[in-house]
Amino acid sequence: MAHAHAVKRYSGLMDWLTTVDHKKIGILYLISGGFFFLIGGLEAILIRIQLWKPMNNFVSPDTYNELLTMHGTTMIFLAAMPVIFALMNAIVPLQIGARDVAFPFLNSLGFWTFFFGGVLLNISWFTSTGAPAAGWTSYVPLASPMFSEGHGVDYYVIGLQISGLGTLVGGINFLVTIINMRAPGMSFMRMPMFTWTAFITSALILFAFPALTVGLVALMFDRLFDGNFFDPSSGGNVVLWEHIFWIFGHPEVYILILPAFGIISEIVSTFSRKRLFGYSSMVFATVLIGFLGFMVWAHHMFTTGLGPVANSLFSIATMLIAVPTGIKIFNWLFTLWGGSITFTSANLFAIGFIPTFVMGGVTGVMLAAAPADFQYHDSYFVVAHFHYVIVGGLVLGLFAGLHYWWPKMFGRMLNEGLAKLTFWTFYIGFHLTFFVQHFLGLIGMPRRVYTYLDGQGFNGMNLVSTVGAILMGIGTIIFLINIAVTAAKPKNAPADPWVDGRTLEWSIPSPAPEYNFAQTPLVRGYDALWKEKMDGNKGMTPAEPLGPIHMPSPSILPFFMSLGLFIMGFGLMYHQWILTGTGALMTFGCMFLRSVYDDHGFHIDPDELKDKGVKA
Amino acid sequence: MSELSHVDGQLPHEPEKATLEGRNKVLGFWLFLGGEVVLFGTLFSVYLALRDQILDGPPPQELFSLPLVAIATLILLTSSLTSVFAIQAMHRNNRTALINWLVVTVLLGFGFLGLEIYEFIHYAHEGHTFSASAFSTSFYTLVGFHGAHVAFGVLWISLLIAQLFKKGLTVVTAPKVYVAGLYWHFVDVVWVFIFSVVYLMGKVG
Amino acid sequence: MMKRWHVLKRLLPLLAGVALLLSACGxxxxxxxxxxxxxxxxxxxxxxxxxxxxxxxxxxxxxxxxxxxIRFRRRPGNDKIPVQVEGxxxxxxxxxxxxxxxxxxxxxxxxxxxxxxxxxxxxxxxxxxxxxxxxxxxxxxxxxxxxxxxxxxxxxxxxxxxxxxxxxxxxxxxxxxxxxxxxxxxxxxxxxxxxxxxxxxxxxxxxxxxxxxxxxxxxxxxxxxxxEPASFENWVNAMKAPAQLPSDPEIAEVFQSECLSCHAVGELGGPAFPNLTGIGSRESVAGILLNTEDPEYENEGTTYENLYRWIQDPQAIKPGNAMPKVDLTEEELEGIARYLSELKLEGFDPAELQGNSVTNDDQEKQQ
The missing domain is CATH 2.60.40.420 (Cupredoxins -  blue copper proteins)
Known part of the structure; x- marks a missing residue:
């Protein structure tokens, strides 16, 4: 062996900064995504406190607009997506029987760019001109330099640009991983549903994020370099921004929700002890939703004035999405049908997801009818709709997934009692918050208002909504307590803690060893582990003899590459060219080093594996 | 262990696909190019939406000089061809020819960049500056994005030439050269679209 | 603890009232x-x-x-494997x-x-x-x-x-x-x-x-x-009637120099900002200060009070709007507010809005 000498392995903080292990990167995504989730949640609570009574003076209108902008931006880009990436990182390679992702180095790079982009965006709170205040959609002219003076929107543009790069890199990584790194026998039509949704989500990221990149570049040029893309007085076009934003923005909605569909499919199947009903139609529906997701962006723009032909086409295209979504709902229900259902906390979240998501889905179809949308658009009805889909759908899905895979990620079982308490507080709080908002919108309350006048009939429902939001906050705190309590317990989760695990990740110890599989498993069917269990086998049949396992070396370069972008962002914003140059030099210098010095990685020898009690 | 199987010094026929790392790299790069298609597609759409907004600036008919652009096109297309020769040389395991063809490709790339810089300076003198109108902003953004891609490609391929000198042609360097070739073709194809959509359509009006 | 109880007590009837509110349709x-x-x-x-x-x-x-x-929950002791249905x-x-x-x-x-x-x-x-x-x-x-x-x-x-x-x-x-x-x-x-x-x-x-x-x-x-269409005709005619400045010449001068530089009254003044013709006949000042003789909420008052409040500090009422706080003496402020509140449209007094308007109907319904 050429690698007799051990590659330097770090510990402590350096280990986390340099890690290229997908499981550790998953944990990094979870911690930082969770952190941003708390910030976004706090912003939401402040919003609801401001709105609990009419003409409230809790925050100023400027601060309110900053809060609503940062709440939306943070939750979508810095909380929801990273936690999705956390689960994808932690689980997808295990589900397909891979030892690693295709590009461990890029995986780390993706995390650090996301992280630094998010940090940059949030630094705006501490500047003299405050955070961006033009909404998460950042519509021009409001977001143009003339109407948003100061640097708020610059932070939005550059922060999202940097974190968007990370997401794009992550998307490509998962596509290649899933296409090239599946274990023998793991054909596409045997892949677990979560892996399928991760696959389609990654494809959507690949084709949607570059549009956002262009939009943000254009807005950056307008704001920082006197460009004219969106300046009507110089021939620019503001509707163009709406198109670019939503060509990205609508697929983004499906980027968020598809992984939740995957998580629900896994959990419902596991805890009803049944194979997923209509697996192939589920796959088909996922692909179709992904495809249709690109065809419907203008339903966010029915009131923009695109004309009746465009409005009709986008109405119909949008309604069509209900069909594959309906297929999924019924497939879940019929997976449960005839099963043997246990109500673990993970399953509670999954089962809670189904009716909630249906409610969000049907209001989606209602919104698709353009003339009726003229009434719903930009009212609280829309706020209710997308929170039903994103919180009632995605966040419940993420909670379900976290409770389900926690033992696989950390080797410890979350406390079931506290988890169920989390569910009930959060779930009741959620419906209390958002159900009434449908009606607020219908009786005439526009969204994004920092206050409302008394005597319009909005008071009671706003109060209910605020109480609900506080309950959701309490639910989240209980979840944090659960994490803390669990962290103090011994690391003793078995490989298959739910006993009825069906997929490959449950065939290896909890938490997964750094090489995942001592021997690559041979997959003999859908629900690979379940099939072995039913055939009376103890575990997976190995597809290879026990041999040395090649591992990539840790590297600090991704950290510095992203730090370079972060520095460059500041330089651009404040026109500090030396700073910009330093940042660029750092990023490109790291790329140069990466290209010139080959990473041969290192090997873990079979003896080492045997020491850990792996059977040969 | 696939990456160690060619210790005899003989490279396989397609060295870029000999290892899993290599195959991942090539596939990943194809996907990346898919994202780039969306990127340039969006830039083209933006340009098409704004190209009539020339305000007081010179109209494209007067501004663009086709002969200059035609020479630039010729240079870039030739460089695409030389990069094909380079990859063929790589498949023949001929390192010298590979390096030579890459050098020619890089030189042509520099030539293209020189012409483009000259062209931009000339336009700026005509009053067609970045901030003149929505047309000029979108023009410089689209063509400039492409120019930046060429500049990055030139630097990248230069770095690869240096690595080929030092490390030779191996299953590690081969995938790098191969994806750089893909990149270079992509940049060329984008230019063909720029030539037709920006310059030819600009001339026709 | 007491405080929390208080909130809860206020909430319970509210929650019960939600259903009622929803059916009222706003x-x-x-x-x-x-x-x-x-x-x-x-x-x-x-x-x-x-x-x-x-x-x-x-x-x-x-x-x-x-x-x-309900039907398919796992009963205690039941360890059966259900039939694995493909679809x-x-x-x-x-x-x-x-x-x-x-x-x-x-x-x-x-x-x-x-x-x-x-x-x-x-x-x-x-x-x-x-x-x-x-x-x-x-x-x-x-x-x-x-x-x-x-x-x-x-x-x-x-x-x-x-x-x-x-x-x-x-x-x-x-x-x-x-x-x-x-x-x-x-x-x-x-x-x-x-x-x-x-x-x-x-x-x-x-x-x-x-x-x-x-x-x-x-x-x-x-x-x-x-x-009604006839009232609308009256309104159009009243809007076109020649403008009258405040009767007090001092107020008139201040009004001309401070207000008419941006606003218009009839044929006088500038068009850049809200036209004030007939502002005394409107339902609100600045769209949100509702004119009423019997104010109930913070944002309600008589036309005069609302105008006074608005001119006194526009930024406090509508943060970020383009109207500055104009430097006026108390007399000038009162004089201008009085003048504007009396700037009514001659002959436009639609009887159809008295008593039977949608708004009045509804307010009865709400009570």
């Missing part, structure tokens, strides 16, 4: 669920159709879900085709309504054309057929098509009169958006801005006053 002059004109009605019809279909879907899903969860083509076809049929049922009226509401009445002689221009944070209404410009209060005749041509002078806004018609965005540049609506009943309706436009987006309300 104020008739503000709610989309209580349409007051044919456009809002056709949109409401579509809403009813879609919600009926959707309730059907929700009921089916909930019923199956509840049945499944069922017949079922899968059913839940693909039925939604498709439901969508056709919804899709056809949707398209019909889209085209019906896209009708352009701006060249119709019987229609009243109104050019709506949105500003940070006020609304300008120009009547090109009548040569009249006003602000914050859209006066329209009943039973006539009102053809709106909407644009913005600055950022995006959205023009919305929930009880009469859905919204349309106002775009900058030459990008004019059209819509139309009709108000069969005389009344005063709420209008709102529905697109985030800056700090005072929440306060960018306006009023729509639908009056």
């Amino acid at each position: 104020r008739a002059d503000l709610s989309t669920l209580n349409p007051q004109g044919p456009v809002a009605q056709s949109q409401f019809d579509l809403m009813k159709l879609s919600i009926s279909i959707m309730i059907l879907v929700v009921v089916v899903v909930f019923a199956i879900a509840i049945y499944v969860l 069922n083509h017949k079922l899968e076809i059913i839940w693909t085709v039925i939604p498709l049929i439901l969508l056709v049922i919804l899709g056809i009226p949707t398209i019909q309504t889209v085209f019906a509401l896209a009708e352009d009445y701006s060249r119709d002689e019987n229609a009243v054309v109104v050019k709506v221009t949105s500003h940070l944070y006020w609304w300008e209404f120009e009547y090109p057929q009548h040569g009249v410009v006003t602000a914050q209060e859209l006066v329209i005749p009943t039973n006539a098509k009102i053809a709106i041509e909407a644009k913005t002078a600055d950022v995006l806004h959205s023009f919305w009169i929930p009880a009469l018609a859905g919204k349309i965005d106002t775009n900058p540049g030459g990008n004019v958006n059209r819509m139309f609506f009709e108000a069969p009943k005389p009344g005063i309706y709420y209008g709102k801005c529905a697109e985030l436009c800056g700090p005072s987006h929440a306060l960018m309300d306006f009023k729509v006053k639908a009056v």
Whole structure:
């Protein structure tokens, strides 16, 4: 062996900064995504406190607009997506029987760019001109330099640009991983549903994020370099921004929700002890939703004035999405049908997801009818709709997934009692918050208002909504307590803690060893582990003899590459060219080093594996 | 262990696909190019939406000089061809020819960049500056994005030439050269679209 | 602890009241669920159709879900492995085709309504054309057929098509009169958006801005006053009557130098900011300070009080709006507020709005 000498392995903080292990990167995504989730949640609570009574003076209108902008931006880009990436990182390679992702180095790079982009965006709170205040959609002219003076929107543009790069890199990584790194026998039509949704989500990221990149570049040029893309007085076009934003923005909605569909499919199947009903139609529906997701962006723009032909086409295209979504709902229900259902906390979240998501889905179809949308658009009805889909759908899905895979990620079982308490507080709080908002919108309350006048009939429902939001906050705190309590317990989760695990990740110890599989498993069917269990086998049949396992070396370069972008962002914003140059030099210098010095990685020898009690 | 199987010094026929790392790299790069298609597609759409907004600036008919652009096109297309020769040389395991063809490709790339810089300076003198109108902003953004891609490609391929000198042609360097070739073709194809959509359509009006 | 109890005590009747509130469908002059004109009605019809279909879907899903969860829960001691069903083509076809049929049922009226509401009445002689221009944070209404410009209060005749041509002078806004018609965005540049609506009943309706436009987006309300065609004629004539300056020459001078530099009264003054002609006859000051003799809420007062409050510190009422706090003495402030509150439209006193308007109806209902 050429690698007799051990590659330097770090510990402590350096280990986390340099890690290229997908499981550790998953944990990094979870911690930082969770952190941003708390910030976004706090912003939401402040919003609801401001709105609990009419003409409230809790925050100023400027601060309110900053809060609503940062709440939306943070939750979508810095909380929801990273936690999705956390689960994808932690689980997808295990589900397909891979030892690693295709590009461990890029995986780390993706995390650090996301992280630094998010940090940059949030630094705006501490500047003299405050955070961006033009909404998460950042519509021009409001977001143009003339109407948003100061640097708020610059932070939005550059922060999202940097974190968007990370997401794009992550998307490509998962596509290649899933296409090239599946274990023998793991054909596409045997892949677990979560892996399928991760696959389609990654494809959507690949084709949607570059549009956002262009939009943000254009807005950056307008704001920082006197460009004219969106300046009507110089021939620019503001509707163009709406198109670019939503060509990205609508697929983004499906980027968020598809992984939740995957998580629900896994959990419902596991805890009803049944194979997923209509697996192939589920796959088909996922692909179709992904495809249709690109065809419907203008339903966010029915009131923009695109004309009746465009409005009709986008109405119909949008309604069509209900069909594959309906297929999924019924497939879940019929997976449960005839099963043997246990109500673990993970399953509670999954089962809670189904009716909630249906409610969000049907209001989606209602919104698709353009003339009726003229009434719903930009009212609280829309706020209710997308929170039903994103919180009632995605966040419940993420909670379900976290409770389900926690033992696989950390080797410890979350406390079931506290988890169920989390569910009930959060779930009741959620419906209390958002159900009434449908009606607020219908009786005439526009969204994004920092206050409302008394005597319009909005008071009671706003109060209910605020109480609900506080309950959701309490639910989240209980979840944090659960994490803390669990962290103090011994690391003793078995490989298959739910006993009825069906997929490959449950065939290896909890938490997964750094090489995942001592021997690559041979997959003999859908629900690979379940099939072995039913055939009376103890575990997976190995597809290879026990041999040395090649591992990539840790590297600090991704950290510095992203730090370079972060520095460059500041330089651009404040026109500090030396700073910009330093940042660029750092990023490109790291790329140069990466290209010139080959990473041969290192090997873990079979003896080492045997020491850990792996059977040969 | 696939990456160690060619210790005899003989490279396989397609060295870029000999290892899993290599195959991942090539596939990943194809996907990346898919994202780039969306990127340039969006830039083209933006340009098409704004190209009539020339305000007081010179109209494209007067501004663009086709002969200059035609020479630039010729240079870039030739460089695409030389990069094909380079990859063929790589498949023949001929390192010298590979390096030579890459050098020619890089030189042509520099030539293209020189012409483009000259062209931009000339336009700026005509009053067609970045901030003149929505047309000029979108023009410089689209063509400039492409120019930046060429500049990055030139630097990248230069770095690869240096690595080929030092490390030779191996299953590690081969995938790098191969994806750089893909990149270079992509940049060329984008230019063909720029030539037709920006310059030819600009001339026709 | 006591405090928490207090909140809870206040909450319980509230929660119980929610159901009641929901069925009330909101104020008739503000709610989309209580349409007051044919456009809002056709949109409401579509809403009813879609919600009926959707309730059907929700009921089916909930019923199956509840049945499944009760029937197939694992009983203690039951360790049986259920039959592993791959799928069922017949079922899968059913839940693909039925939604498709439901969508056709919804899709056809949707398209019909889209085209019906896209009708352009701006060249119709019987229609009243109104050019709506949105500003940070006020609304300008120009009547090109009548040569009249006003602000914050859209006066329209009943039973006539009102053809709106909407644009913005600055950022995006959205023009919305929930009880009469859905919204349309106002775009900058030459990008004019059209819509139309009709108000069969005389009344005063709420209008709102529905697109985030800056700090005072929440306060960018306006009023729509639908009056009988004869009253509308009176209004147009009154709007064109020659302007009169304050009788007190000192106040008149201050008014001319401080106010008319931006605002117009009749033929006097500048057009850049809200036209003040007949402001004493309007329902509100700045769209949000409601004029009433018997104030109930923070934002209500007599016309004089509201004008006084507004001129005294516009930024406190509508943060970020373009009107500065003008340096006036107490006498000047009172004089100008008094003058403006008495700046009424001669001969425009629509009797149809007294007593039987939508607003009054509704306020009775709320009590």
